[in-house]
Amino acid sequence: MTSQVDPELQPARHRLWIARLRATDFRNYEALSVELDDRSVVLTGPNGAGKTNLLEAVSLLAPGRGLGRAQFADMIRHGAAGWALNAILHSAHGEVEIGTGYRSDDQTSARAVRINGETARSAGALGDYTRTIWLTPAMDGLFTGAAGERRRFLDRLIQSLDPGYRSNLSRFERAMRQRNRLLEDGEASSSRYEGFETQLAEAGTAIAATRLDTVTRLARLCDTPAKGGDASPFPWAELVLEGVLEGRLLNEAAVDVEDFYLETLARCREQDRAARRTLEGPHRSDLIVGHGPKGAPARRCSTGEQKALLIGLVLAHAELVKQQSDGYAPLILLDEIVAHLDEARREGLFHEIERLGAQAWMTGTDAAHFAPMGAHAQHFRIENGGVCA
Amino acid sequence: MARKVAGPEIEQLIQLLARLPGLGPRSARRAALHLINKKDQLLAPLAAAMTAARDKIVICETCGNVDTSIECTICADPRRDVSLICVVEEVADLWALERAGVIKGRYHVLGGTLSPLDGVGPEELSIAGLIARARAPEVKEILLALNATVEGQSTAHYLMDQLETCEVTVSQLAHGVPVGGELDYLDEGTLAAAIKARKTL
Ligand SMILES: Nc1ncnc2c1ncn2[C@@H]1O[C@H](COP(=O)(O)OP(=O)(O)OP(=O)(O)O)[C@@H](O)[C@H]1O
Ligand SMILES: [Mg+2]
Ligand SMILES: [Zn+2]
Numbered sequence: 001m002t003s004q005v006d007p008e009l010q011p012a013r014h015r016l017w018i019a020r021l022r023a024t025d026f027r028n029y030e031a032l033s034v035e036l037d038d039r040s041v042v043l044t045g046p047n048g049a050g051k052t053n054l055l056e057a058v059s060l061l062a063p064g065r066g067l068g069r070a071q072f073a074d075m076i077r078h079g080a081a082g083w084a085l086n087a088i089l090h091s092a093h094g095e096v097e098i099g100t101g102y103r104s105d106d107q108t109s110a111r112a113v114r115i116n117g118e119t120a121r122s123a124g125a126l127g128d129y130t131r132t133i134w135l136t137p138a139m140d141g142l143f144t145g146a147a148g149e150r151r152r153f154l155d156r157l158i159q160s161l162d163p164g165y166r167s168n169l170s171r172f173e174r175a176m177r178q179r180n181r182l183l184e185d186g187e188a189s190s191s192r193y194e195g196f197e198t199q200l201a202e203a204g205t206a207i208a209a210t211r212l213d214t215v216t217r218l219a220r221l222c223d224t225p226a227k228g229g230d231a232s233p234f235p236w237a238e239l240v241l242e243g244v245l246e247g248r249l250l251n252e253a254a255v256d257v258e259d260f261y262l263e264t265l266a267r268c269r270e271q272d273r274a275a276r277r278t279l280e281g282p283h284r285s286d287l288i289v290g291h292g293p294k295g296a297p298a299r300r301c302s303t304g305e306q307k308a309l310l311i312g313l314v315l316a317h318a319e320l321v322k323q324q325s326d327g328y329a330p331l332i333l334l335d336e337i338v339a340h341l342d343e344a345r346r347e348g349l350f351h352e353i354e355r356l357g358a359q360a361w362m363t364g365t366d367a368a369h370f371a372p373m374g375a376h377a378q379h380f381r382i383e384n385g386g387v388c389a
Numbered sequence: 390m391a392r393k394v395a396g397p398e399i400e401q402l403i404q405l406l407a408r409l410p411g412l413g414p415r416s417a418r419r420a421a422l423h424l425i426n427k428k429d430q431l432l433a434p435l436a437a438a439m440t441a442a443r444d445k446i447v448i449c450e451t452c453g454n455v456d457t458s459i460e461c462t463i464c465a466d467p468r469r470d471v472s473l474i475c476v477v478e479e480v481a482d483l484w485a486l487e488r489a490g491v492i493k494g495r496y497h498v499l500g501g502t503l504s505p506l507d508g509v510g511p512e513e514l515s516i517a518g519l520i521a522r523a524r525a526p527e528v529k530e531i532l533l534a535l536n537a538t539v540e541g542q543s544t545a546h547y548l549m550d551q552l553e554t555c556e557v558t559v560s561q562l563a564h565g566v567p568v569g570g571e572l573d574y575l576d577e578g579t580l581a582a583a584i585k586a587r588k589t590l
Contacts, residue, residue, distance in 0.1 A: 105413065105414055105415075106413070107413060171539055174538075174539040174540075175539045175543070177506060178504065178505050178506055178539065178540070178543070179505075181505035181506050182505045185505060187505070191547055191550045191551070192503070192505075192510070192511075192547070194543075194546055194547070194550065195503070195542065195543025195544065195545070195546030195547050196539070196543045198542075198543070198546055199539055199542055199543060
């Protein structure tokens with residue numbers, strides 16, 4: 001790729017980047033320490049070397065369970081007592097030191113988090129500093145798989161835009177589990193349901209409204225054919241949010257939708273009791289993605305087309321995060337994505353990453369695939385839980 | 390597992406200390422060592438204080454507070470405003486509010502929150518006692534100071550429903566408090582602000 005870096009697209013150092021990453025007894029890394037500059041990072045090496053593990057480590061610098069959604073206990077290097085990660089990050093708040101870890105004798109399933117040496121009450125605090133998004137091979141079947149996967153994908157996208165979204169999600173989930181237990185127990189007294197249903201209605205409507213808002217803004221970014229045109233390596237996507245509350249929010253005020261959902265929950269108790277769970281709500285919504293230029297639903301597109309569509313979606317999302325965070329693009333983690341792209345798409349991807357000004361972390365077995373990035377990236381070879389420049 | 394480093398008496402002390410909230414196995418070990426090093430100044434008086442407490446602790450029959458007489462210090466205090474009852478989940482919340490010194494009235498400890506997942510229904514909590522107290526003519530206001538958790542808020546909802554037939558004003562803590570926040574964790578200023586800004590329902 002010949003890269004005349006467009007000065008307009010590359011404003012002064014508004015960049016979220018990792019300057020140092022240390023891992024201790026994390027997965028197959030016993031003791032790792034890498035110093036970095038603000039360019040993207042390319043990790044190549046044989047199967048089983050530890051490339052994905054390193055991306056997982058980076059993903060843990062943001063709230064949540066990381067890109068594999070694994071248990072923290074499983075991340076402990078076999079035979080060790082606990083893992084720890086430590087990173088120096090440049091963010092919108094300047095330089096920040098993040099430490100996180102988990103020990104097998106911790107009496108909780110939560111990890112410990114320290115920010116600039118201070119213990120944070122929860123990993124959620126990381127959301128103030130780090131935004132990450134990722135694509136992994138596990139997401140290959142996103143468009144053909146279950147709606148739950150797409151919902152989780154969307155919810156994750158939203159969380160990196162709006163760290164407060166998580167608390168609504170967990171409130172909703174908790175209230176629903178409580179209500180479901182009442183349904184299973186065959187509870188008949190409505191006063192036992194109302195408290196939980198009120199919170200389901202509040203949190204559920206807030207969730208649906210945030211989803212709708214995000215999808216609308218995403219759609220504006222990725223369904224503009226003008227941006228790439230039909231010839232763009234990453235086709236524009238048509239996004240539709242399918243869900244009872246989301247649908248109503250298009251034409252009704254949020255307070256009315258909240259009332260509607262509250263009434264629905266009360267009305268459906270009988271039916272829900274038979275099903276032993278809550279049947280209606282934002283936990284049943286789906287994100288329907290269409291291939292813009294082809295005018296076909298994503299699930300009917302070829303494997304390569306689906307992949308390109310997904311990358312386009314993730315890049316649009318990165319753009320949205322950037323717009324909303326004073327020009328700081330998120331860290332973009334791409335596990336084994338590059339290998340499956342043809343040359344034009346590969347270069348298109350590298351160009352987009354440059355344009356976004358993101359520190360992307362990319363893995364692959366073949367270093368040749370990343371040659372076009374040249375000096376725009378720092379290349380590392382991973383072997384057996386070790387990193388060589 | 391770690392090897393035992395001391396005899397059974399000390400190991401048991403460590404294991405019991407490790408069950409205290411906020412102490413893990415390692416900090417329990419440190420605490421035990423500290424107690425042992427200060428055997429006369431700390432360990433002996435602590436053991437005596439614990440024995441005395443165990444022998445004297447009772448639960449207040451009126452409000453559910455723990456104290457050393459069947460009517461707790463707060464319920465027995467004639468300077469307390471009898472028209473206000475502040476409802477809390479646990480004794481820890483009562484103590485947090487007392488520390489902040491913002492409640493002029495008395496308390497009612499529910500003993501938890503309604504949580505179907507944990508098998509806790511209205512019968513498991515001190516709700517009937519609360520309703521009975523709320524019916525007393527001198528009681529004018531019930532302030533629900535429950536946590537901003539899903540269970541705390543739905544319990545508040547349930548109580549409002551149950552208190553409807555009593556002639557009292559029901560108010561609730563203004564939760565400028567983070568969702569999932571627990572009273573016990575809040576600093577006194579925040580608590581005072583939340584009580585001042587309480588809403589009548
Ligand atoms: N808790 C752990 N302790 C020790 N080793 C682990 C742990 N978890 C995973 N591993 C090992 O780490 C190795 C590297 O895994 P990783 O998925 O990072 O490889 P990779 O470089 O991404 O390989 P591929 O190219 O096949 O995707 C694997 O051999 C795996 O068995
Ligand atoms: Mg891998
Ligand atoms: Zn009392």
